[in-house]
Amino acid sequence: MVGGPPWWHGKFAGYGYRMTVPRQAILSTLSKSKKHLSAEDIYLSVHKAYPGIGLTTVYRTLELLVRMGLVFKFDFGDGRSRYELAEGPNTNHHHHLVCRGCGRIIDYSELVDEETKILKQIGQTLSKKYDFSIDSHQIHFLGLCNKCK
Amino acid sequence: MVGGPPWWHGKFAGYGYRMTVPRQAILSTLSKSKKHLSAEDIYLSVHKAYPGIGLTTVYRTLELLVRMGLVFKFDFGDGRSRYELAEGPNTNHHHHLVCRGCGRIIDYSELVDEETKILKQIGQTLSKKYDFSIDSHQIHFLGLCNKCK
DNA sequence: AATGGAAGTGAAAACCATTACCAATAAGGA
DNA sequence: TCCTTATTGGTAATGGTTTTCACTTCCATT
Ligand SMILES: [Mn+2]
Ligand SMILES: [Mn+2]
Ligand SMILES: [Zn+2]
Ligand SMILES: [Zn+2]
Numbered sequence A, B: 001m002v003g004g005p006p007w008w009h010g011k012f013a014g015y016g017y018r019m020t021v022p023r024q025a026i027l028s029t030l031s032k033s034k035k036h037l038s039a040e041d042i043y044l045s046v047h048k049a050y051p052g053i054g055l056t057t058v059y060r061t062l063e064l065l066v067r068m069g070l071v072f073k074f075d076f077g078d079g080r081s082r083y084e085l086a087e088g089p090n091t092n093h094h095h096h097l098v099c100r101g102c103g104r105i106i107d108y109s110e111l112v113d114e115e116t117k118i119l120k121q122i123g124q125t126l127s128k129k130y131d132f133s134i135d136s137h138q139i140h141f142l143g144l145c146n147k148c149k
Numbered sequence C: 001a002a003t004g005g006a007a008g009t010g011a012a013a014a015c016c017a018t019t020a021c022c023a024a025t026a027a028g029g030a
Numbered sequence D: 001t002c003c004t005t006a007t008t009g010g011t012a013a014t015g016g017t018t019t020t021c022a023c024t025t026c027c028a029t030t
Helices: A021-032 A039-049 A055-068 A112-130 B021-032 B039-049 B055-068 B112-130
Strands: A071-075 A081-085 A095-099 A105-108 A133-144 B071-075 B081-085 B095-099 B105-108 B133-144
Touching: A021 A039, A021 A055, A021 A081, A039 A055, A039 A081, A055 A071, A055 A081, A071 A133, A105 B112, A112 A133, A112 B105, A112 B112, A112 B133, A133 B112, B021 B039, B021 B055, B021 B081, B039 B055, B039 B081, B055 B071, B055 B081, B071 B133, B112 B133
Parallel strands: A095 A133, B095 B133
Antiparallel strands: A071 A081, A095 A105, A133 B133, B071 B081, B095 B105
16 A cells, blocks of 8 residues: 555666656556546646656657556557556556447456456467567457447 | 349338448458458549549448448457458358457358357246347457467 | 528638747856 | 666657639530
């Protein structure tokens, strides 16, 4: 329940990156939110505590975090990218239902175990056949939510 | 092998839409390509045969076709949307490997039968639980292709 | 054939999320 | 503390997509 340094602290030095205040703040914001935040969402949130942090830095940091595998980047079709913390001690593997009417996103983690089993198998087959190293996957179900149909 | 009117001809009148030259041309371009075309790709292709057709119409038409379910729209992370004809007599259900290094997209249709089986099941469960009507799904495997790893 | 309303179109301008640029700053090992 | 270099923030561009608006085409009805 209590502290200790956040679990991502170690990840930076190893790559030759520095752990800075903006990076802390952005990771902290991501870890506290359960939504799918846009770059601007994150900028506004971070900006309250650290008004000096600029939007450019948010974009740069997100790109870095995605490259490091700490954050997932999604496109749900609303014209801006959405970010969420990758699986860690506090987040579970899940996929998404995307409403084409209102853009609502529903996370689901039911049955991901079954999915995962089959996807792992498929991933292995594809890796071999196409000489492609897979490091993550996304599943989107598209349709209409209860309010929109 | 030979003609008859394209299979999509019927789909328009039913919705109160008209079958026009630009729409014909765009569908024709999509049906002849095996790649994942951007709006500009389509514009350039269509423009050769019909120099009068504008980029705006391409965007508008693609939006319409996506709404009608005749075309799928994808975001593979290269900053522009990509389109491909939905499944018909000539196209098969498939999913994608997306290379984070060079952006290469690999279509695969191996094992989609197994996927489909499980996804149909999962889709039903989710539909019911979230009162959400699913009309399509996408699976992306992200990683590095042989040239990039 | 003439008419009128609705659907469709193209050129240009506006939009806006993201990126490039560059001078200034801060992190962290020696 | 000093030095090297990663990092940052403001501003200006970039570029894919959307909006606007006047004009054209389609088609059901006189
Ligand atoms: Mn999610
Ligand atoms: Mn494809
Ligand atoms: Zn909805
Ligand atoms: Zn590649």
